[in-house]
Amino acid sequence: MSENSPEQSSTDKPRKELEQELKRLGRLSTRGVLALSLFLVICILAWWDFPYLPQPDAVTSVIGAPPCARLISIALIIYAFSAIILSLCRMAQGVEHRSSFCHVGYLTAFFLFYYFSKALQQNFWAVFGAGITILGIESYRIWNHCAERILKVKENIEFLNRNGRLPPQ
Amino acid sequence: MFATLAGRALVPVGLAVTGFMVVCCLVLYSAISDNLHQTEIVNATNLADTVLKSTRYAMHKSDRETLATIIHNVGEQHGVDHVRIFNKKGVVTFSAKADELNHQVDKSAEGCIICHKGPTPVSSLGTMQQARTYRNTAGMDVIAITAPIYNSPDCSAAACHVHPAVQKILGTLDIGLSRTEVVRSLAMLRIQMIIFTLLCLILTIGGVTALLMRTVFTPIRKLRDFVEASESSTTPPATPPDLPHDLDMIATSYYNSRLNSLKETVNPESSVSQSEKP
Numbered sequence: 001m002s003e004n005s006p007e008q009s010s011t012d013k014p015r016k017e018l019e020q021e022l023k024r025l026g027r028l029s030t031r032g033v034l035a036l037s038l039f040l041v042i043c044i045l046a047w048w049d050f051p052y053l054p055q056p057d058a059v060t061s062v063i064g065a066p067p068c069a070r071l072i073s074i075a076l077i078i079y080a081f082s083a084i085i086l087s088l089c090r091m092a093q094g095v096e097h098r099s100s101f102c103h104v105g106y107l108t109a110f111f112l113f114y115y116f117s118k119a120l121q122q123n124f125w126a127v128f129g130a131g132i133t134i135l136g137i138e139s140y141r142i143w144n145h146c147a148e149r150i151l152k153v154k155e156n157i158e159f160l161n162r163n164g165r166l167p168p169q
Numbered sequence: 170m171f172a173t174l175a176g177r178a179l180v181p182v183g184l185a186v187t188g189f190m191v192v193c194c195l196v197l198y199s200a201i202s203d204n205l206h207q208t209e210i211v212n213a214t215n216l217a218d219t220v221l222k223s224t225r226y227a228m229h230k231s232d233r234e235t236l237a238t239i240i241h242n243v244g245e246q247h248g249v250d251h252v253r254i255f256n257k258k259g260v261v262t263f264s265a266k267a268d269e270l271n272h273q274v275d276k277s278a279e280g281c282i283i284c285h286k287g288p289t290p291v292s293s294l295g296t297m298q299q300a301r302t303y304r305n306t307a308g309m310d311v312i313a314i315t316a317p318i319y320n321s322p323d324c325s326a327a328a329c330h331v332h333p334a335v336q337k338i339l340g341t342l343d344i345g346l347s348r349t350e351v352v353r354s355l356a357m358l359r360i361q362m363i364i365f366t367l368l369c370l371i372l373t374i375g376g377v378t379a380l381l382m383r384t385v386f387t388p389i390r391k392l393r394d395f396v397e398a399s400e401s402s403t404t405p406p407a408t409p410p411d412l413p414h415d416l417d418m419i420a421t422s423y424y425n426s427r428l429n430s431l432k433e434t435v436n437p438e439s440s441v442s443q444s445e446k447p
Contacts, residue, residue, distance in 0.1 A: 069203070073196045080192050084185045091181060122203060126195035133188020137181060144177065 014166055018157050022150060028098065029146035032139025035100030039107060039131045046111045046124060056116045069119035073126065076110055080130040084137060091141045094148075100138045107131045174389070178381055179374060186373045187366070194362040201358060205351055209312050210300040217316040217344050220252065229323070233263075241265050243344075250311045250345035254318070257340060302348065310348035317341050388412045392420055399427050406431075 045051070053059075060066060083103060090097050110127045114120040159167045220243055227235040236254075244252040244265020253264040259274040302312050318340045391410045399406035406427050409420035 070200060073200065077193060077196055080189060084189055088181060088185060119199075119203075122199045123196070126192055126199060129188060129192045129195055133184065133192065136184055136188065140181060140184065 011160055011164055015157065015160055018153050018160070022153050022157075025146045025150050025153065028096075029143050029150075031098055032100050032135065032142040035104050036132075036135045036139055038101070039104045039135055042104065042108050042111065043124075043128055043131070046115070046120060046127070049120065050111075050115055053112075053115065056118055059116055066113060066117040069114065069117050069123060072110065072113045072117065072119070073123060076123075076126060076130060079106060079110075080134060083134045087134065087137045087141055091137075091144070094145060096145055096149075098142070100135060100142065103131075103134050103138060107134075175378070175381065175386060178385075179377060182377050183370065183374050187370045190366050190369055194366055198355075198358065198362060202355055205355065206302075209346070209348065209351055210314070213300065213312055213314040213344065213346050214316070216346070217314045217342055220344060221316060221318060221342055224254075228318075237263055248347045248350070250305060250309065250313075250347050252342070252344050254340055254342050257336070257338060262340070305345075310352050311345045312348050313343060313345035315341055315343050384413065388416050392416050395420060396423060399423070403431075 056066075066072075083106075107127060107130065110130075111120065111124075114123045114127065156167060159165075220239070224236050224239050227233075227239065240252050240254065240263045243249060249265070251265060251269075253261050253266075253269055255261045255274050261269045261272050261274065264270055299314050299316060300312060301315075302310065305311050317338045320336050320339050391412060395407075395409055406424060409417065409424050411417075412420055
C-alpha cells in the first residue's frame with residue numbers, strides 16, 4: 001500500500017468536493033425533465049377523467065360546490081403569467097432554484113378543480129399548454145444553469161490537476 | 170443551437186411568449202365555446218316554448234289536424250332536425266317525420282334517462298338539464314331540448330278533456346336543432362386563433378432577433394474579428410471598428426495593450442507607459 005505525498009493529499013479533498021459537486025449538478029440538471037415526465041403522467045390520468053377519483057357529485061355533496069370554470073380559468077392565466085415571469089427572472093439572475101415539482105402540484109390542483117366543476121374536458125388543453133410552457137422554461141433554466149456550472153467545475157478540476165491548487169476566486 | 174448566444178437568448182423568449190399566448194387562446198376558446206353553447210340552449214328552449222304556446226290552443230281544442238300541421242311546418246324549417254311530441258307512455262303522437270309516428274321511445278335513451286333514471290320520473294328540470302347534444306345518423310351535430318307539457322287547470326277542468334288533475338305531465342315536446350353553424354363558427358375561430366398565435370410568434374421572435382442582431386450579435390462579431398485579426402498579425406493592429414459604447418471600451422483597451430506589447434517586442438528596453446487610441 002503506497003502512501004500519498006503531502007501535495008497529493010492536499011488536492012484530494014477539493015477534488016473530491018468538486019467531483020461531488022459535478023455529480024450533484026448532473027442529478028439536478030435532470031430535475032426539470034423528471035417534473036415534466038410526472039406532469040405528462042398526470043395529464044394522461046386527467047385525459048381519462050381521473051378514473052381512480054370519486055365522481056365530482058359525490059365529493060361536492062360533502063365539501064361544497066367548486067368555483068365556476070371561468071374563475072378557475074382566470075386563476076390559471078394569472079398563475080401561468082406569474083410562473084413564467086418568475087422563471088425568467090431566475091434565469092436572468094442565475095439563481096439555482098428547484099421549483100419544478102411544486103409547479104406539477106399547482107397544475108394538478110388546476111386539473112382537480114376543473115374535474116370537480118365538471119369542466120375538465122373543455123379546459124384540459126389550457127392546463128396542458130400552461131404546464132408544458134412553465135415546466136419547459138423551468139427545465140431549460142435548470143439545465144442551462146447546471147451546464148454552465150458543470151463547465152466551471154470541470155475547468156476548476158483541470159486547474160487543480162495542473163497547478164495543485166484551486167484557482168483564485 | 171442551445172450553446173450559441175442567439176439560441177440562449179431566443180429559446181426562453183420564444184417558449185414563454187408562445188406558451189402564454191397558446192394558454193390564453195385556449196382559455197378564451199373554451200370560454201367562447203361555453204358561451205355559444207349556453208346561447209344555443211337558451212335559443213332552443215325559447216323555440217320549444219314558442220312551439221308549445223303555438224300548439225296549446227290546438228291541444229286544448231283537441232284539434233289534431235292543426236297540431237300535426239304546426240309540427241310539420243316547424244320541422245320543415247331550415248336548421249330544425251326533428252320535432253316530435255310523445256305522450257305519457259312514450260309513444261310518438263305527432264312528428265315532423267311521418268315514419269316516427271306511433272313508435273315507442275326508449276326511456277333509457279339519452280335525453281329520457283335524465284328524468285327516468287329513478288323509479289319515479291322527475292317532473293321538473295332546469296334549462297341546462299333539458300338540453301343534450303349528439304351526432305345524428307346523418308353525421309350532423311344536433312342540440313335537442315326535451316320540454317315537458319304540463320297539466321294546468323284549464324286542461325283538467327275542460328269539458329272535452331280526460332286528464333285528471335293529479336297527472337302532472339301530459340306529454341313531452343322534443344325538438345332538435347342543427348349545430349352545423351355553431352360548429353363551423355368554432356372551427357373558424359380555431360383557425361383564426363392559430364393564425365393569430367403564429368403571427369404573434371413570428372413577430373416576437375423576429376423583433377427580438379432583429380434587436381439582438383443590431384445591438385449585440387453584430388458588434389460582438391466585429392469585436393471578435395478585430396481581436397482575431399490583431400492577434401494573428403505582427404504589425405500594429407488596425408484601429409478598432411465602430412462599436413457600441415461598452416464594447417468600444419473593451420476594443421480600445423485591447424488595442425492599447427496590444428500596441429504596448431508590440432512596442433515592447435520591437436524595443437524591449439523602452440517601456441510605454443501610456444498609449445492612446447488614434
